[in-house]
Amino acid sequence: MTVLQGRLADRDSWSPVGRCPIEKTMGLVGTKSAMLIMREAFYGTTRFDDFARRVGITKAATSARLSELVDAGLLAKQPYQEPGQRSRDEYVLTEQGTAFMPVVWAMFEWGRGYFEDTRLRLSHQGCGAEATVEIRCADGHHVPPEELAVRVAGRRT
């Protein structure tokens, strides 16, 4: 138990800093379909119908989710044109969207272990070694859960 954990545990809500970033993040992209669309976008999917089919949701849901993700700035809508066709839009990851991927891969990794799915692995392309999601500090140490603290600006905690 870290010092801060002890302090944070003594409170009525997450009041010290207003609403917690986790809560806000879940409010923005906290649905299964949004998470899977982000996965697809990372895999290189850009077309509306491909998202719908590969994620396994209806077009209505696809439309709603893509719009939300574009509005939130995780995806960008870009026009493209195939010869002889009218102009259409495709959806690509933005910088904010790419920054979101650790969330997706953390879920992937946990689910892989939890559901004992041994067929899948994250790997570092090129070097070929297995990759995992982990918490590290600026000094380069791996940070196990019991050594992780949350600091509120200014305070010592």
Place this chain on the structure above:
Amino acid sequence: MTVLQGRLADRDSWSPVGRCPIEKTMGLVGTKSAMLIMREAFYGTTRFDDFARRVGITKAATSARLSELVDAGLLAKQPYQEPGQRSRDEYVLTEQGTAFMPVVWAMFEWGRGYFEDTRLRLSHQGCGAEATVEIRCADGHHVPPEELAVRVAGRRT
């Protein structure tokens, strides 16, 4: 774009390996309240009413979510007894639950940047340095998004 990303992009659904771990994970703990309860459990909250109050949900929702998390094995229900009181239950993180924390902190980190919340920081207690969630390979390299690949067992990809 990695090799696997290219290959995975050419498919109808996530068929090569059945349902994806991300999807299964979201099915299990993909609600805002479940995520916040996990945060609270990490902070050291163990009592029913504390969860309800600090997460900001009703007791009915608290009851439902805690039961699901216990059934899923992320939390364990343990009896405790205060002098002069009847026996009650408290909820503590299991190993599976602790393993889930990278998901929670990845959301925390992304939300912190996205919502520009500068008051909060993850830190490595003791060494005091800032901590972040990142993807690294077994050879010790930091793995940027463009170098990350997903491998399906046996296949080269």
Place this chain on the structure above:
DNA sequence: CAGGATCCCTAAGGATACTG
């Protein structure tokens, strides 16, 4: 303190049909 019961509202999302 730790819930369960009941009622109600909203969002996610499936099914189906229709458009440019």
Place this chain on the structure above:
DNA sequence: CAGTATCCTTAGGGATCCTG
């Protein structure tokens, strides 16, 4: 291909009241 529109079901979750 890229959507929009309509209808319907289910789950999350608030409010309120009650119990051991």
